[in-house]
Amino acid sequence: MEVRGGGLRAGGESGYRGRLAPSPTGLLHQGHARTFWIAHQRARERGGVVVLRNDDLDSGRCRPEFVRAMIEDLRWLGVTWEEGPDVGGPHAPYDQSGRMACYREAFGRLREMGCLYPCRCSRQDVRRAASAPHPEDDEPIYPGTCRDLKEPPPGRSCSWRFRVEAGARVAFEDGACGAQAFLEGRDFGDFVVWRPDGVPAYHLACVVDDALMGITEVVRGQDLLRSTARQILLFRALGWREPCWYHCPLVTDEHGHRLAKRHDALSLRTLRERGTVAAALRCGWTEG
Numbered sequence: 669m670e671v672r673g674g675g676l677r678a679g680g681e682s683g684y685r686g687r688l689a690p691s692p693t694g695l696l697h698q699g700h701a702r703t704f705w706i707a708h709q710r711a712r713e714r715g716g717v718v719v720l721r722n723d724d725l726d727s728g729r730c731r732p733e734f735v736r737a738m739i740e741d742l743r744w745l746g747v748t749w750e751e752g753p754d755v756g757g758p759h760a761p762y763d764q765s766g767r768m769a770c771y772r773e774a775f776g777r778l779r780e781m782g783c784l785y786p787c788r789c790s791r792q793d794v795r796r797a798a799s800a801p802h803p804e805d806d807e808p809i810y811p812g813t814c815r816d817l818k819e820p821p822p823g824r825s826c827s828w829r830f831r832v833e834a835g836a837r838v839a840f841e842d843g844a845c846g847a848q849a850f851l852e853g854r855d856f857g858d859f860v861v862w863r864p865d866g867v868p869a870y871h872l873a874c875v876v877d878d879a880l881m882g883i884t885e886v887v888r889g890q891d892l893l894r895s896t897a898r899q900i901l902l903f904r905a906l907g908w909r910e911p912c913w914y915h916c917p918l919v920t921d922e923h924g925h926r927l928a929k930r931h932d933a934l935s936l937r938t939l940r941e942r943g944t945v946a947a948a949l950r951c952g953w954t955e956g
């Protein structure tokens with residue numbers, strides 16, 4: 669398999685390749701919609717290509733009706749894409765559930781390089797052992813309980829963690845938020861790349877796809893800034909060039925809480941059924 673980092677493949681006149689990566693675990697809300705609209709606009713302004721990727725690895729939460737709904741709702745919003753699960757393209761499949769071979773290969777390489785170790789801890793164990801409080805939307809810092817484990821425990825499923833060097837600092841320039849720096853031990857610790865149920869964790873699947881699909885800029889919400897720091901470590905470990913980053917401010921409700929699917933945030937579907945005009949919704953969404 670040919671593996672190239674962001675920016676090297678042809679994509680539009682400029683070589684810009686952006687992506688939209690919704691998870692079909694519910695209906696899209698206005699927060700997603702604005703991020704996707706900004707991603708779409710950034711690609712269009714640069715004569716680039718938009719890739720729609722279906723992040724459907726979480727089989728317990730993803731549902732085919734939400735895949736159909738996200739495609740319909742994005743089209744209603746006026747978002748278009750050149751590559752995706754419904755239109756195909758040179759990097760098909762665009763459903764993460766169909767890309768396990770790519771994830772396994774990257775996992776195998778990381779394991780061979782000694783970047784990973786098996787971990788028996790459950791999420792609850794980690795939460796209980798974490799000494800520092802962590803932001804609500806991020807995982808607690810792993811206390812290192814299984815760091816010296818060499819082999820997975822026999823007869824027990826385990827996860828696999830990426831070993832972050834003590835004191836590692838990840839710095840990057842963000843297109844929307846400016847200079848960013850994150851520290852091991854303060855902002856993140858060793859993180860899971862492979863789950864006990866045999867599925868790659870978000871960080872690994874996302875990095876593999878962004879690299880193999882030649883994505884040159886990742887546009888996502890600001891809640892994922894620390895995730896980006898972890899993903900940069902994976903890009904580097906795998907020898908792939910990292911894309912540019914653009915983290916959009918989050919949409920909040922009248923109480924200042926950010927919108928989330930689990931909070932029944934007003935979905936695009938509801939707005940549409942109530943007769944909202946997409947152009948009116950988009951009006952007022954400006955970059956940054």
Ligand code: GLU
Nearest residue numbers: 689690691723874887888
């Ligand atoms: N599927 C992920 C989500 O919806 C993608 C996030 C990203 O990498 O942009 O949160």
